[in-house]
Amino acid sequence: MPTHPPPTSSEPWWKTAVVYQIYPRSFCDTTGNGVGDLEGIRRHLDHLVWLGIDAIWLSPFFTSPMFDYGYDVADYCDVDRLFGDLATFDALVADAHALGIRVIIDWVPNHSSIDHPWFVESRSSRDNPKRDWYVWRDPKPDGSLPNNWVESLTYGPAWTLDQTTGQYYLHNFLPQQPDLNWANPGLKTAMLDTLRFWLDRGVDGFRMDVVHMIGKDPELADEPPEFVGLPHDILNEQPETHVHLRDIRKVLDSYEGDRVAIGEIPLFDLDLMAGHYGDDDELHLVFNFPLIFAQWDASQLRNVLTTTLAALEPRGAWPTWVLSNHDFPRHRTRYGGSEAYARAAAVLLLTLQGTPFMYAGEELGLLDAVIPPDRVRDPAGRDGCRAPLPWTAEPPHGWSTDTEPWLPWPPVPEHSNAEVLRDDPTSILHLYHSILALRRDTPALRLGGIGMLQTPPGVLAFQRGDGPEAVTVVVNFTEGHMPFDVAGVVALSTTRPANDEFDGMLHPDEAVILR
């Protein structure tokens, strides 16, 4: 019997959607500069329609000096010329919508770029009207830093001294990413206006970058001794954040069409993470990251699933699931490279109760690129998972470039590309396509409740939905055959054809969906 109850009544689109994350720099270059662009995304919408995803989330494409590859925004309301312009963006949204694909963009509310005109003004003098739009503090009387916070990208101090005015500014990420001061009403109004700017252009929602950071301890107190040295973004939990989130939610709710707010909240306490759903008046969805940190191991993953569902269930909060993104090695790489694991992981990700987020290229079974020292770009060492997507077998793999792309290709681009895998019905790309089609046609997989089933060690199994509509998902994490006594017809398997009665014996590394 499912223990986590199914949601009731008519549901907003984002509950049944599968979201596909695109890192624009790495998707497809159409201008020959080695960097992907918005037009490159527009030209590949057919791939996404065939694949069967429902929404795209675009990592930042805003004007930026690119110290953090766009997560340092110098203009919240324009497109960086590397990626195109507002007209290209509008064309992308129009085409995506015409094809039934929603568009979610990345909003970076905790910090801007040092090049943002607000910061340029703010740092110009202590009495500038925008001084308080950022977080400035005097050195301590002994000349040391205002507190002991550590920034999250290179684990340096979260403060930089600005020579012009002799004060430190706070940056919980790179020194080029000064934290915005949401306690200032003028800044808050200006940031809410940036949401309206994009909502008016038709976006369906926002992935909100480290949005739990916008409420700050008014005292900016030192981390307690047990947390010294940990980056502040895994610790910051403030009542003010929830006030701001309710105001953000009101802006989205004032628009038609279920515009969605998805928070990136890397707090490790699952209850604190879940608190950011509020009382259905803060975020609609919150990423949870334990899945990214778990190994390909039945008991670890079972633990992640049950603890996450238990944290969300009392609030009636809808789960999200993600295996890979632009900040961590791809899951296939983390699991040691096995394609069999990657195939089974696809079944797991796309059959759990909640909204799954895929990362572009996982449908191609991509591994991280190997980055030689002279090609390193990211100060935090995240280049491997940001390698360009190969579209075709022949170099330059569907990228319109005579120069090398900004990062090296992932391994075996002549095989792991959209063209070759599309021609092979047994490929991982076709597997993703089949799972997504099954998910779309199976109400129990989209909205059904979830209940974990008893299993032998090395096997994970759960039931989605109830009664004759119910579906059972079983994953064998072992390299051997495993007996598993459950009745049903194979709707999809990573190792065997569909439509036969399940014979009670799991194949090595198999994931199977039974009905």
Ligand code: NOJ
């Ligand atoms: C989280 C983003 O995913 C990451 O790429 C970025 O570096 C930090 N937030 C800072 O914006």
